[in-house]
Amino acid sequence: MTIRQTGRTPGETRELEVRPRGGVPSARRGPQQRMADWVEERVGLAAFNRKYGRKAFPVHTTFFLGEMALFSFVILVLTGAYLGLIYVPSSDPITIGGEDLPAAYASVRLIESIPVANLLRNVHHWASHLMIISIVLHSLRIYFTGTYRKPRELNWAIGVVLLGLSLMAGFVGYSLPYDSYAVTATGIGYGIARSIPFVGHIAADLFFGGAFPSFGSVPRLYTIHVFIVPAIMTAVMGLHLVLVIKQKHTQPGYARRLAEPGKVLGVPLWPYQAILAGVLLMLMFGVLFLLGALVPPHPLEAYGPPGPANTAVKPDWYVLWIYGFLKLIPASVNFSVAGSTFGPNFFGGLVFPAIVLGLLTLAPWLDSTNRKATRNYEYLEPPRQSPMRMAIGTGVLVYILMLFVAAYYDEIGLNVGLTWLLTIAVPLVTGAAVFLWGKRVARYREEDFDPRTVDTPATGDQPATEATPAD
Numbered sequence: 001m002t003i004r005q006t007g008r009t010p011g012e013t014r015e016l017e018v019r020p021r022g023g024v025p026s027a028r029r030g031p032q033q034r035m036a037d038w039v040e041e042r043v044g045l046a047a048f049n050r051k052y053g054r055k056a057f058p059v060h061t062t063f064f065l066g067e068m069a070l071f072s073f074v075i076l077v078l079t080g081a082y083l084g085l086i087y088v089p090s091s092d093p094i095t096i097g098g099e100d101l102p103a104a105y106a107s108v109r110l111i112e113s114i115p116v117a118n119l120l121r122n123v124h125h126w127a128s129h130l131m132i133i134s135i136v137l138h139s140l141r142i143y144f145t146g147t148y149r150k151p152r153e154l155n156w157a158i159g160v161v162l163l164g165l166s167l168m169a170g171f172v173g174y175s176l177p178y179d180s181y182a183v184t185a186t187g188i189g190y191g192i193a194r195s196i197p198f199v200g201h202i203a204a205d206l207f208f209g210g211a212f213p214s215f216g217s218v219p220r221l222y223t224i225h226v227f228i229v230p231a232i233m234t235a236v237m238g239l240h241l242v243l244v245i246k247q248k249h250t251q252p253g254y255a256r257r258l259a260e261p262g263k264v265l266g267v268p269l270w271p272y273q274a275i276l277a278g279v280l281l282m283l284m285f286g287v288l289f290l291l292g293a294l295v296p297p298h299p300l301e302a303y304g305p306p307g308p309a310n311t312a313v314k315p316d317w318y319v320l321w322i323y324g325f326l327k328l329i330p331a332s333v334n335f336s337v338a339g340s341t342f343g344p345n346f347f348g349g350l351v352f353p354a355i356v357l358g359l360l361t362l363a364p365w366l367d368s369t370n371r372k373a374t375r376n377y378e379y380l381e382p383p384r385q386s387p388m389r390m391a392i393g394t395g396v397l398v399y400i401l402m403l404f405v406a407a408y409y410d411e412i413g414l415n416v417g418l419t420w421l422l423t424i425a426v427p428l429v430t431g432a433a434v435f436l437w438g439k440r441v442a443r444y445r446e447e448d449f450d451p452r453t454v455d456t457p458a459t460g461d462q463p464a465t466e467a468t469p470a471d
């Protein structure tokens with residue numbers, strides 16, 4: 001319908017086309033459009049997209065590492081849910097083909113015999129490794145570029161909790177197939193838990209459902225693996241990501257030249273970042289399925305059900321450093337206080353990893369540049385710009401690698417004394433070399449890059465609108 005409107009000045013008229021609310025008359029709209037409008041009026045997706053879909057994601061490959069950790073977790077939950085349909089969380093004996101086998105062991109043998117289930121079990125196995133690798137690389141990126149500093153100290157500490165929880169999930173998952181290998185490896189953990197002075201037996205009984213292995217163990221470890229740890233991780237990850245959104249991403253150095261202070265330069269969440277994330281997820285599925293099909297974990301028959309024979313085991317690589325350190329502690333490190341024993345298992349298996357994770361948590365507070373910080377650190381600092389951080393980081397990494405060597409020292413012809421010497425000397429020499437190289441390179445640098453903001457906007461006061469190349 002067209003109506004005529006009279007203007008303010010005499011003789012001025014305008015013709016206006018009047019349409020019913022919602023644009024095209026409903027009779028002329030197709031069923032799809034009507035359905036979309038119906039949903040829109042109730043859910044308000046367009047407003048949601050206007051508010052969150054424009055959130056900018058910085059363009060830098062290392063920013064996918066956190067997403068890889070997240071997607072690995074999702075893949076673990078999906079494949080784990082499927083495995084849970086077949087797995088029997090019990091070590092009660094059942095008779096199969098005339099043989100008495102623990103129910104958990106027998107159920108994993110059943111999974112192995114169903115091609116799809118076996119493939120998904122292998123994908124679950126590899127996704128756990130991929131998750132821990134992604135988390136380690138993600139933390140290294142943050143450490144070496146100094147982005148754990150103000151205002152992200154708390155999120156760094158929350159990240160260390162996620163790292164600890166992931167290691168625990170992996171360790172507990174190891175026990176579930178309940179073959180001889182799993183039971184021996186988990187038994188090492190039980191021994192460590194028992195070694196806590198004064199409260200060890202209570203702590204071990206709580207975690208392992210009584211003595212290990214006993215009938216209480218598998219149901220307890222299963223509940224910890226499929227419910228308690230994933231539920232805590234989901235909550236902690238949520239907090240971690242909310243803080244990332246609230247504080248915004250740090251950005252690669254080039255953004256400093258191109259974006260206004262306080263704005264993030266990057267691609268918008270919808271649709272570009274979502275497409276990139278989708279591609280990453282598909283790639284991860286591809287790699288995990290290939291690994292699952294071509295490089296399966298050891299078949300259960302290789303070690304058989306738990307028995308009296310002593311199985312030679314080493315824990316998986318992500319806890320191998322703890323095992324390596326344990327192997328280096330002499331049995332003579334053993335004393336009693338008030339009737340409780342402080343032994344090698346306690347110092348190597350608990351005190352040592354607690355010190356490592358504790359120091360990692362405190363990194364933002366130990367960094368002297370952060371203690372003096374008045375402005376926020378919003379850009380990735382080129383690693384070589386901080387020789388001390390680079391030297392400490394490399395030294396610690398080499399130390400962990402040397403502990404992997406320590407885990408095998410007797411098998412590769414070293415003795416304890418030499419292994420001790422190497423685990424201390426090699427990281428120190430590497431760290432010192434990196435430090436001197438960093439100092440030398442600094443002499444030829446004309447100007448250092450300042451990774452801080454120009455002013456000190458409180459994070460919450462930053463403008464909601466963000467610059468993107470599409471703007």
Ligand code: HEM
Pocket residue numbers: 062063064065066067069070073135138139142147148152155156157158159160162163166237240244248249250251
């Ligand atoms: C399950 C484990 C984890 C998941 C799923 C996760 C996920 C993420 C994601 C998606 C981001 C945003 C993109 C990025 O910066 O990569 C992020 C940022 C961050 N993460 Fe994690 N993360 C995990 C573990 C950790 C760990 C172990 C640490 C440190 C020890 C950590 C510290 C941080 C910090 C400080 C940021 C902000 C970095 C910045 O803006 O530059 N995260 N995380």
